[in-house]
Amino acid sequence: MSDMHPLSGAYAVDALDDIERARFERHLAECPDCTAEVASLREAAAMLTHSVETGPSADLRAKVLAEISTVRPLPPRAPTQEAVHRHARRLPRLLAAAVAAVVLAAGVGLTAWHPWDRNQPGQSSVAAQVMDAPDSRRQTIKIAGGGSATVVHSRSLGKAVLITKDMPKAPSDKVYELWLQDSEGAMNPAGLMTGGRTHQTVVLRGNAGESTGVGITVEPAGGSKSPTTDPFALFDFRKSV
Amino acid sequence: MTGIRPVPDESAASPTTRSSENQTFSELLQRAGRGDEEAFADLYDAVASRLHGLVLRVVRDPAQAEEVTQEAMVEIWRQSARFDPALGSPLSWLMTIAHRRAVDRVRSAEATSRRDTSYHQRNRVTEHDSTAEEATQNLEARRVRQALRSLTDTQRGALELAYFGGYTHNEVSTMLGIPLGTAKTRIRDGLIRLRDTLGVDS
Numbered sequence: 001m002s003d004m005h006p007l008s009g010a011y012a013v014d015a016l017d018d019i020e021r022a023r024f025e026r027h028l029a030e031c032p033d034c035t036a037e038v039a040s041l042r043e044a045a046a047m048l049t050h051s052v053e054t055g056p057s058a059d060l061r062a063k064v065l066a067e068i069s070t071v072r073p074l075p076p077r078a079p080t081q082e083a084v085h086r087h088a089r090r091l092p093r094l095l096a097a098a099v100a101a102v103v104l105a106a107g108v109g110l111t112a113w114h115p116w117d118r119n120q121p122g123q124s125s126v127a128a129q130v131m132d133a134p135d136s137r138r139q140t141i142k143i144a145g146g147g148s149a150t151v152v153h154s155r156s157l158g159k160a161v162l163i164t165k166d167m168p169k170a171p172s173d174k175v176y177e178l179w180l181q182d183s184e185g186a187m188n189p190a191g192l193m194t195g196g197r198t199h200q201t202v203v204l205r206g207n208a209g210e211s212t213g214v215g216i217t218v219e220p221a222g223g224s225k226s227p228t229t230d231p232f233a234l235f236d237f238r239k240s241v
Numbered sequence: 242m243t244g245i246r247p248v249p250d251e252s253a254a255s256p257t258t259r260s261s262e263n264q265t266f267s268e269l270l271q272r273a274g275r276g277d278e279e280a281f282a283d284l285y286d287a288v289a290s291r292l293h294g295l296v297l298r299v300v301r302d303p304a305q306a307e308e309v310t311q312e313a314m315v316e317i318w319r320q321s322a323r324f325d326p327a328l329g330s331p332l333s334w335l336m337t338i339a340h341r342r343a344v345d346r347v348r349s350a351e352a353t354s355r356r357d358t359s360y361h362q363r364n365r366v367t368e369h370d371s372t373a374e375e376a377t378q379n380l381e382a383r384r385v386r387q388a389l390r391s392l393t394d395t396q397r398g399a400l401e402l403a404y405f406g407g408y409t410h411n412e413v414s415t416m417l418g419i420p421l422g423t424a425k426t427r428i429r430d431g432l433i434r435l436r437d438t439l440g441v442d443s
Contacts, residue, residue, distance in 0.1 A: 006422075006425055006426055006429060007410075007425055007429075008429055009425060009426075009428040009429025009430070009431070009432045009433070010403065010409075010410040010424075010425045010428050010429070012432060013340070013400070013403045013404040013428060013432070014340055014341055014344040014403075014407070015403035015404075015408065015409050015410045015413065015425075015428060016409060016410065017409050017411070020409075039328060039329045039333075040436055040441070041429070041432040041433070041436060042329060042333045042336075042337055043329060043330055043332075043333045043436065043441040044432050044433075044435040044436035044439060044441055045333075045336070045340075045404055045432060045435075046330070046332045046333040046335075046336040046337070047381075047385050047388075047435070047439055047441060048295075048385060048404060048405075048435075049291040049292070049294060049295045049332075049336055050291065050379060050381045050382040050384075050385045051382045051385045051386060051389075052291075052294035052295055052297075052298050052405070053290040053291050053294045053379065053382070054290060054293055054294040054297050055289060055290040055293060055294075056289055056290075056293040056306075056307055056310050057307060060289075060293075060307055060310065060311060061282075061285060061286075061289070063311055064285060064311055064314045064315065065278065065281070065282055065285070067311070067315050068278060068281060068314075068315055068318040069278060071315055071318060071319055072276075072319075073273065073274050073275070073276055073318060073319055073320075073321055073322055074319055074320060074322060074323060075322060076274065076322040076323060077323055
């Protein structure tokens with residue numbers, strides 16, 4: 001337990017601001033107790049919805065059903081299933097859940113599930129916090145195909161942000177994938193750049209506090225667990241100012 | 242708390258209902274994840290009023306609440322194959338997505354009417370009377386109301402502002418005039434007591 005622990009309740013009901021949430025999520029990745037507690041408190045909070053039932057208007061159903069027919073469901077995240085089930089047999093359910101969450105969060109950055117992974121409206125504020133942090137450092141690289149990319153990172157916040165300008169779109173059926181490089185040189189998946197816009201601000205997933213750099217590669221649609229091509233942009237944090 | 246009115250005891254504990262409901266939701270999500278739109282329609286029918294009720298409580302503006310409910314539903318469809326029963330119940334997963342969307346909407350909106358505490362307080366009583374009436378039909382709602390009675394008034398107050406009001410714990414502490422740091426403790430203690438009373442921690 002740490003001084004983060006009392007925040008579990010506020011986290012479970014989304015009562016943390018962006019920066020507190022980012023900090024708490026870093027803590028969650030290392031604290032099975034908090035992970036299990038958050039899961040159980042979310043169960044309790046969800047029960048509260050029994051007391052506020054109000055049906056939406058009748059035409060919302062038709063709208064939703066029309067919209068989903070145009071949206072492709074994401075594939076399941078399979079890689080860590082085996083590990084999860086191996087633990088689940090031995091451990092009580094909640095502890096297993098905690099282990100699973102930690103495996104998900106710590107093992108493969110991309111598989112840490114958050115309902116808000118997409119379209120994070122809070123993301124701009126996390127980005128702003130990183131840029132405003134007293135220990136914030138930045139570095140800009142020109143992209144060979146045109147445009148530029150800047151990485152801003154803050155060790156105290158454990159976050160890195162990528163800002164692109166006029167960067168060419170990824171080729172069709174390819175995607176740009178971001179990587180956090182650790183001190184041993186390994187590249188850990190830190191999210192995908194989606195949306196096809198050439199100006200983007202993306203908060204990298206994972207703990208950038210101990211990373212030594214950031215890479216960007218071209219990967220098959222959906223992303224990869226480790227880079228399949230050489231990074232076309234590589235940021236060494238030691239060169240950041 | 243003015244938010245949720247306690248009702249007399251009922252011998253209506255129904256963990257069995259809850260687990261069979263979760264079983265059904267898990268299966269529907271699994272089918273939806275494979276692109277089964279009928280399964281998703283069934284899921285929609287089963288959870289829409291709970292999900293929209295939550296969104297409406299946070300967002301308050303009915304038109305915006307419908308937009309948020311629609312966004313949340315489409316997001317649930319998109320993510321359905323990623324629901325993992327090992328990490329929690331389907332209901333909790335669904336409501337986490339919806340709540341998060343609702344909170345994002347109100348925090349980015351800077352809606353001054355909603356941010357006005359006195360407006361918030363003034364509108365509570367009538368609103369809750371109508372929802373309370375509706376919910377007395379529902380045994381599970383009675384259990385929840387009963388469980389809420391086991392919280393202290395201060396715990397209920399802080400929890401309601403956070404969960405239904407969509408306020409941060411810092412905002413809650415200011416609104417309630419309590420020291421910074423006390424609100425988060427009340428929210429957590431309130432949830433823990435709720436969890437233990439409802440027996441959902443299993």
